[in-house]
Amino acid sequence: xxxxxxxxxxxxxxxxxxxxxxxxxxxxxxxxxxxxxxxxxxxxxxxxxxxxxxxxxxxxxxxxxxxxxxxxxxxxxxxxxxxxxxxxxxxxxxxxxxxxxxxxxxxxxxxxxxxxxxxxxxxxxxxxxxxxxxxxxxxxxx
Amino acid sequence: xxxxxxxxxxxxxxxxxxxxxxxxxxxxxxxxxxxxxxxxxxxxxxxxxxxxxxxxxxxxxxxxxxxxxxxxxxxx
Numbered sequence: 758x759x760x761x762x763x764x765x766x767x768x769x770x771x772x773x774x775x776x777x778x779x780x781x782x783x784x785x786x787x788x789x790x791x792x793x794x795x796x797x798x799x800x801x802x803x804x805x806x807x808x809x810x811x812x813x814x815x816x817x818x819x820x821x822x823x824x825x826x827x828x829x830x831x832x833x834x835x836x837x838x839x840x841x842x843x844x845x846x847x848x849x850x851x852x853x854x855x856x857x858x859x860x861x862x863x864x865x866x867x868x869x870x871x872x873x874x875x876x877x878x879x880x881x882x883x884x885x886x887x888x889x890x891x892x893x894x895x896x897x898x899x
Numbered sequence: 900x901x902x903x904x905x906x907x908x909x910x911x912x913x914x915x916x917x918x919x920x921x922x923x924x925x926x927x928x929x930x931x932x933x934x935x936x937x938x939x940x941x942x943x944x945x946x947x948x949x950x951x952x953x954x955x956x957x958x959x960x961x962x963x964x965x966x967x968x969x970x971x972x973x974x975x
Contacts, residue, residue: 798908871905
């Protein structure tokens with residue numbers, strides 16, 4: 758009898774988990790507030806590109822923006838990273854620029870195909886701004 | 900050869916949606932296995948022992964063995 762209860766509660770818990778995380782699909786990071794309209798991926802990206810494109814962004818805002826962005830369940834799009842790297846250039850902050858590249862590699866976790874794609878997309882920006890990648894500096898090895 | 904765009908959003912959510920139900924199920928299985936493999940046999944062993952337990956007989960055996968101070972063996 759207990760075994761039957763265990764089986765029922767397992768399947769019940771499974772469906773509970775499914776419904777709770779059911780709203781994840783494309784908008785992975787904004788399930789919490791259901792008051793207003795859900796933001797699309799493009800709106801999210803545009804918001805962050807605008808954030809980093811602010812001409813007089815200061816160092817705190819750069820750090821705050823990057824830390825917030827890294828907290829989301831996503832790897833930032835190349836266009837967001839491009840804006841962030843240009844913000845680093847405006848702030849004369851090469852260290853942060855290289856750190857951003859390290860951070861997105863780490864965010865990819867086990868998905869090893871994301872970082873090479875990002876470097877491919879960011880290659881023009883990285884060359885233009887004179888940023889060395891962590892690999893070029895040998896910083897990716899322990 | 901230019902790389903195709905991989906999936907970049909919701910990767911942790913996807914992983915959790917896959918692994919959490921499995922983790923929950925395995926925990927329940929582990930708990931059930933422990934309950935039916937360890938605690939229930941243990942409870943049954945105690946029940947079986949005490950089903951035929953004669954407290955008076957055991958008391959007298961202990962008394963004759965001389966372990967009590969409040970009551971001496973019947974010989975003395």
